[in-house]
Amino acid sequence: MSGIIEQGQPHNEFDTILVLDFGSQTSHLILRRLRNLGVYCEMLACTTKLKDLPFKPKGIILSGGPSSVYDSEAPHVDPEIFNLGLPILGICYGCQELAWRIDATNVARGEVREYGHTELKVHDSGDAKINRLFEGIGSEMDVYMSHFDKLKKLPTDFCIIATSANSEFAGIAHKEKPIFGVQFHPELEHTPRGSEILHNFAINICGANPAWKMENFRAKEIARIRALVGPNDQVLGGVSGGVDSSVAAAVMKEAIGDRFHAILIDNGVMRLNECEQVKETLGEHLGINLTVVDGGELFLSRLKGVTDPEKKRKIIGKTFIDLFQEEAIRIEKEAEARPDVGPVKYLLQGTSVSYKGPAATIKTHHNVGGLPDTLNLKLIEPLREMFKDEVRAFGRELSIHHDVLMRHPFPGPGLAIRILGEVTPERVELSRRADHIFISEIRAAGIYDDISQAYVAISQDRAVGVQGDARVYGFIAILRAVVTSDFMSATPYEFDWKLIKKISTRILNEVDGITRVTYDMTSKPPGTIEME
Numbered sequence: 001m002s003g004i005i006e007q008g009q010p011h012n013e014f015d016t017i018l019v020l021d022f023g024s025q026t027s028h029l030i031l032r033r034l035r036n037l038g039v040y041c042e043m044l045a046c047t048t049k050l051k052d053l054p055f056k057p058k059g060i061i062l063s064g065g066p067s068s069v070y071d072s073e074a075p076h077v078d079p080e081i082f083n084l085g086l087p088i089l090g091i092c093y094g095c096q097e098l099a100w101r102i103d104a105t106n107v108a109r110g111e112v113r114e115y116g117h118t119e120l121k122v123h124d125s126g127d128a129k130i131n132r133l134f135e136g137i138g139s140e141m142d143v144y145m146s147h148f149d150k151l152k153k154l155p156t157d158f159c160i161i162a163t164s165a166n167s168e169f170a171g172i173a174h175k176e177k178p179i180f181g182v183q184f185h186p187e188l189e190h191t192p193r194g195s196e197i198l199h200n201f202a203i204n205i206c207g208a209n210p211a212w213k214m215e216n217f218r219a220k221e222i223a224r225i226r227a228l229v230g231p232n233d234q235v236l237g238g239v240s241g242g243v244d245s246s247v248a249a250a251v252m253k254e255a256i257g258d259r260f261h262a263i264l265i266d267n268g269v270m271r272l273n274e275c276e277q278v279k280e281t282l283g284e285h286l287g288i289n290l291t292v293v294d295g296g297e298l299f300l301s302r303l304k305g306v307t308d309p310e311k312k313r314k315i316i317g318k319t320f321i322d323l324f325q326e327e328a329i330r331i332e333k334e335a336e337a338r339p340d341v342g343p344v345k346y347l348l349q350g351t352s353v354s355y356k357g358p359a360a361t362i363k364t365h366h367n368v369g370g371l372p373d374t375l376n377l378k379l380i381e382p383l384r385e386m387f388k389d390e391v392r393a394f395g396r397e398l399s400i401h402h403d404v405l406m407r408h409p410f411p412g413p414g415l416a417i418r419i420l421g422e423v424t425p426e427r428v429e430l431s432r433r434a435d436h437i438f439i440s441e442i443r444a445a446g447i448y449d450d451i452s453q454a455y456v457a458i459s460q461d462r463a464v465g466v467q468g469d470a471r472v473y474g475f476i477a478i479l480r481a482v483v484t485s486d487f488m489s490a491t492p493y494e495f496d497w498k499l500i501k502k503i504s505t506r507i508l509n510e511v512d513g514i515t516r517v518t519y520d521m522t523s524k525p526p527g528t529i530e531m532e
């Protein structure tokens with residue numbers, strides 16, 4: 001990493017815990033819990049060569065992951081990890097990895113899957129140094145497990161610090177060195193006292209000073225962006241009106257002023273009047289001059305006849321990139337006469353927490369699928385490691401208006417992943433109008449902020465109805481409203497029955513082409529928030 005990029009990096013100023021990501025769906029939650037404790041942390045790929053690290057962490061956490069350590073394809077940590085003299089905590093796969101690195105025969109496939117809550121028994125080793133991970137917990141603790149593989153043997157020089165009914169080695173500690181492993185997931189809310197374990201590790205064992213605060217982020221991020229972009233280069237910003245990109249755009253504007261160009265791409269699958277409204281709101285509340293690029297026809301023509309969800313996502317992602325590239329050329333042309341500004345070198349995305357590393361692909365979120373090699377724009381993602389609620393807290397720090405901050409997330413592929421199957425202009429229209437009624441009623445009932453995300457999906461199947469005594473044959477509208485704190489897991493919102501009946505009646509009366517309305521009762525997991 002170059003010296004310039006290193007300037008203003010928080011890991012040079014704050015005690016930092018390094019999280020090595022083995023691809024768990026919940027790796028980011030480790031960071032979030034640590035930040036809540038005031039401990040600065042960063043996440044890198046599990047295979048990072050540790051001698052190349054641009055900073056010295058106070059300790060290292062190995063995350064969970066979908067692989068099995070004994071498989072030939074499994075990812076492994078740099079063996080150098082044991083020579084750094086740093087405290088290490090392995091979580092689930094991370095714990096199995098520690099044991100495997102010491103002796104590959106320590107880990108094997110289990111006989112039973114252990115998914116869900118388990119009572120953990122904490123063992124007193126008689127040595128205060130070894131007991132530190134569970135300090136203050138007492139003799140029992142409710143934990144969440146999610147594994148199949150298990151430790152078969154205690155690694156040499158380790159002792160047992162916790163057990164569960166299924167895991168003889170649910171917690172292990174090295175007898176001399178500050179190396180610990182746990183089979184359960186302390187980062188999950190389902191492990192109610194998990195934060196205490198992370199506190200014990202990061203603050204007590206690693207000795208990290210918990211001096212990190214959200215307000216540090218603003219100055220640090222602005223300094224980082226200024227150093228990265230330099231005095232002349234320009235930045236193109238994908239701005240959707242969503243929470244992430246609005247907050248990211250506000251930071252960019254503060255950092256580099258009019259060298260930042262905010263672009264909203266109308267992908268033909270935005271909600272009713274959305275582009276006009278976003279342009280107005282961002283201008284009014286953030287003083288950001290947004291250019292709206294009309295890509296509607298292009299997107300819809302490329303989506304014609306396509307029904308596979310992943311194909312739809314990929315087509316949309318690629319079309320976004322094509323249009324961003326065209327915009328970069330336009331902006332450079334316009335700036336030709338200005339000696340003070342240089343080329344457009346960066347693309348800003350407001351992405352907050354995303355799946356990266358070797359995590360199993362559940363969906364190709366278009367914005368995080370990686371940019372094509374042919375793109376000569378480098379990515380800037382100021383919020384890349386934050387969770388939505390952290391982005392909102394950061395936005396409040398930047399005095400961004402409540403309505404912008406509380407907007408329900410809206411995915412980049414827009415209504416296209418809520419219109420099951422083929423996206424046609426007619427079905428986009430149905431989806432827009434039904435969605436508008438649903439959201440307007442939710443707002444009017446004063447429950448918009450109680451719901452994390454709500455929308456109407458349109459089925460591929462049709463159903464018969466009777467309207468004005470005539471037979472009609474139309475699509476099914478599927479209402480979805482969920483409550484979640486981190487969008488990783490979610491439960492359906494419990495509507496007042498009268499309200500949901502009113503919404504259903506309005507949709508059936510006002511949207512021609514819809515003959516049924518249903519409510520999606522699926523939690524995440526096993527469902528996801530979007531339909532496709």
Ligand SMILES: Nc1ncnc2c1ncn2[C@@H]1O[C@H](COP(=O)(O)OP(=O)(O)OP(=O)(O)O)[C@@H](O)[C@H]1O
Pocket residue numbers: 237238239240241242243244245246263264265266267348349350351352367407408409410411412413
């Ligand atoms: N229609 C669009 N035009 C331009 N950029 C977009 C558009 N949709 C998404 N993006 C880019 O992709 C990024 C990821 O989208 P995502 O939906 O995750 O974030 P967001 O729209 O900023 O916030 P939210 O999650 O609240 O919707 C955005 O931050 C933005 O940079």
Ligand SMILES: O=c1[nH]c(=O)c2[nH+]cn([C@@H]3O[C@H](COP(=O)(O)O)[C@@H](O)[C@H]3O)c2[nH]1
Pocket residue numbers: 313363364365366367409410411412413453487524527528529530531
């Ligand atoms: O920018 C985005 N591009 C995408 O391709 C995408 N797919 C899902 N989402 C949003 O991510 C959150 C979790 O969604 P899922 O439970 O459907 O995976 C929810 O908030 C979704 O709206 C996306 N956001």
Ligand SMILES: NC(=O)CC[C@H](N)C(=O)O
Pocket residue numbers: 024063064065066067068091092093094146147148149150
């Ligand atoms: N959550 C995890 O880290 C799981 C680890 C490993 N894949 C197992 O099944 O045991």
Ligand SMILES: [Mg+2]
Pocket residue numbers: 240242243409410411412
């Ligand atoms: Mg969005």
